[in-house]
Amino acid sequence: MAESKLQATFSDSKSSPAFVIKTVEMHTGGHPLRIITDGYPKIEGKTILEKRAYVRDNLDVFRKRLMWEPRGHYDMYGAMLVDPDYKGADIGVLFMHNEGYSTMCGHACIALGRYAVDKGVVPAKSPQTELVIQCPTGPVKVWVDYQDGKSGRVRFHSVPAFVFALDQEVDVPNYGRVKVDIAYGGAFYAFLPDRSLGLDLRTAPIHAVRNAATPVTEAVKKAVPLCHPEHPDLAFLYGTTITDGRDEYDPTPTANTCVFGDASVDRSPTGSGVTARVAIQYRRGQIDPSKERQFASGNTGSVMTGRPVRETTWGEFDRRGSGGKLVLHRNRRVYWKGCQYPA
Numbered sequence: 001m002a003e004s005k006l007q008a009t010f011s012d013s014k015s016s017p018a019f020v021i022k023t024v025e026m027h028t029g030g031h032p033l034r035i036i037t038d039g040y041p042k043i044e045g046k047t048i049l050e051k052r053a054y055v056r057d058n059l060d061v062f063r064k065r066l067m068w069e070p071r072g073h074y075d076m077y078g079a080m081l082v083d084p085d086y087k088g089a090d091i092g093v094l095f096m097h098n099e100g101y102s103t104m105c106g107h108a109c110i111a112l113g114r115y116a117v118d119k120g121v122v123p124a125k126s127p128q129t130e131l132v133i134q135c136p137t138g139p140v141k142v143w144v145d146y147q148d149g150k151s152g153r154v155r156f157h158s159v160p161a162f163v164f165a166l167d168q169e170v171d172v173p174n175y176g177r178v179k180v181d182i183a184y185g186g187a188f189y190a191f192l193p194d195r196s197l198g199l200d201l202r203t204a205p206i207h208a209v210r211n212a213a214t215p216v217t218e219a220v221k222k223a224v225p226l227c228h229p230e231h232p233d234l235a236f237l238y239g240t241t242i243t244d245g246r247d248e249y250d251p252t253p254t255a256n257t258c259v260f261g262d263a264s265v266d267r268s269p270t271g272s273g274v275t276a277r278v279a280i281q282y283r284r285g286q287i288d289p290s291k292e293r294q295f296a297s298g299n300t301g302s303v304m305t306g307r308p309v310r311e312t313t314w315g316e317f318d319r320r321g322s323g324g325k326l327v328l329h330r331n332r333r334v335y336w337k338g339c340q341y342p343a
């Protein structure tokens with residue numbers, strides 16, 4: 001992770017005087033994180049999802065100024081610190097990118113963990129500092145190694161991840177009928193192996209990966225209505241991850257490249273995508289809590305590790321009409337109120 005500072009001054013036609021926005025620039029595994037620390041107009045809303053809706057509906061010009069050229073670039077990524085409404089949270093965050101506002105971001109949680117420790121947002125403790133970041137998807141617990149006054153490796157436990165659909169067939173213009181898995185790791189992704197699209201992730205230029213993943217995302221969005229156990233604002237397809245297809249457990253890294261938002265390509269292995277991919281591998285019996293798997297970015301080669309932690313429940317649902325909780329167990333399908341679960 002590297003850090004630098006940007007102070008951007010701008011005004012838009014509706015607002016004067018000019019706004020001075022302060023940011024801290026970091027990256028995780030090569031993917032940028034522009035942390036907005038000061039200068040944003042007041043954000044209304046009680047809950048984090050209300051705040052997310054407020055910035056989307058009222059302050060989108062600021063996202064464009066901070067993410068797009070000339071201050072940003074096509075694959076820029078942002079995190080805006082907000083007051084959390086979750087009781088146990090140390091900080092709240094809204095995520096933004098080239099097209100809108102994400103619900104979860106692993107690479108950002110990793111950078112924010114170090115940011116919070118290095119800037120004294122939370123008191124640093126050796127050998128590890130623990131904090132809770134409230135993301136739009138929910139609270140994410142983060143641990144930051146801290147030794148001799150320096151922050152180091154970061155790990156996090158995300159919200160419950162679950163498989164939405166396995167082997168879902170979709171028709172993709174120019175590629176024909178392909179099978180995708182759909183899973184949630186704080187955001188919904190479609191996954192498919194490179195060979196389904198006639199690619200080899202090891203050699204394909206990044207623009208080919210971007211161009212292949214984008215019509216898959218569009219096709220899945222059209223064909224598969226998604227639903228989320230907690231809130232409809234969390235039920236949308238964030239992107240498509242193309243993998244090297246090496247899902248069976250192996251000590252060497254499996255590669256994946258995530259294309260999200262408006263065809264933005266992640267330079268990191270994608271924390272929320274890795275979380276969703278672990279849920280798929282768990283469901284297929286390819287990984288268990290005793291195994292840690294390495295996931296490499298097909299874009300830069302940077303590596304994150306992931307493993308399932310435990311089975312859990314989330315939200316109210318109807319299991320074949322019987323009512324109860326969403327059960328995120330390996331061998332059970334989940335059904336919840338008002339949702340057509342396709343798998």
Ligand SMILES: O=C(O)[C@H]1NCC[C@@H]1O
Nearest residue numbers: 104105106107270271272
């Ligand atoms: O690591 C992640 O989860 C994110 N990186 C960019 C796209 C995802 O939000």
